[in-house]
Amino acid sequence: MPLDYGVVKEGFKRLAYRALEKLSSLDPIVHLDGNRAVVVGDIHGYVETLEWAIERWRSIGGYLILLGDYVDRGWNGLETLYLALKTFVDEEDVIMLRGNHESPTMNRYYGFHDELMAKGASSLIPVINNIYLQLPYMAVLGGRLALLHGGIPCRPSTIEDIMGEIQAMEDLLEPPRGSAPFHILWNDPNGLLKGCMESPRGAYYFGRDVWLEFLEINGLEAIVRGHEVASPGFIWRGDGERMEVYGVYREEVVEGSIYTVFTSLYHGGRAGILVYRDGSISILVYR
C-alpha cells in the first residue's frame, strides 16, 4: 500500500528520535549470530520495492539487513526512509547500514533535498543528518559473511582495525576520502585487477587479491554488497570471473565471492533481494 506522505511528515521526527535511541546502542560494525537473512540493496526512493522486500522477509524470517542508499534519484526517498526507520524501530532483527547517499552533499546533488523542499519537509534535514551519523557501516553475519554498501578498504585491515579507525574519527558526516568509512561507502570490486586503482566515482576499485586477503585475515567466506546497478545482481569470484544474475538464482556460498544485489527500479531494470539461508544464497526478483 502506498504511504501517505502527510502522515510520514507528521510522524517522521518522533520516529527519528526513537531510531536514534536504538542506533546509539550499535557499534559501527555489528556482529550478528545466526544463519538466515534477507538482504536489501540500494532502494533510491523506490518505496514499493522496499515494501515488497519487507513482505518477503516476514515470510522468510531471520535478519532484515538494508545495505543503504535509501534516498536520492527516485521521488519517494522520504517515504522509503520512513518505512525503513519504522521497520527498524518496531521490529527485532532489522539492521540499517549506511550508503554513500546517506550524505548531505549527495542529497543536494542527486535529488533528496529537492524532494524534501517540494514536500515542505526541509525542516527534517537536521534530524535526517543525525540519523546518517549514527548508521553502522558493516554487519558480520554468523562469522561467515561481511555485509556493507560499497566495498572494503584498499589496505589489508582486520575488522577490529576498521572499527577502531571509525570510532576514533571526530566527524563522520562526510567521511574524508581515503578513510576506512569512505572506502566502505564508495569502493567497487573489480576481479580483473590486482591491488587498487582509482574509479570514476572518485573512489577505488579493489582487486581480487585485496578482497581475498580481507576474507582470509578476518576468517570470512564472502562479501555481500550493493552500490552498483544490476538487474538484479552479479557475482565476482575469487578467480576473477564475473557472473551476471538475470533472474531467480540459487547456489551454495562459493568461498571468495562478492555478491552484489540491487533493489531499485530507477535504472529501468529488475530489482531483487538476496536471501542467505544455512550457507546458501538466493536472489529473488521483484515482479
Ligand SMILES: [Mn+2]
Ligand atoms: Mn551507492
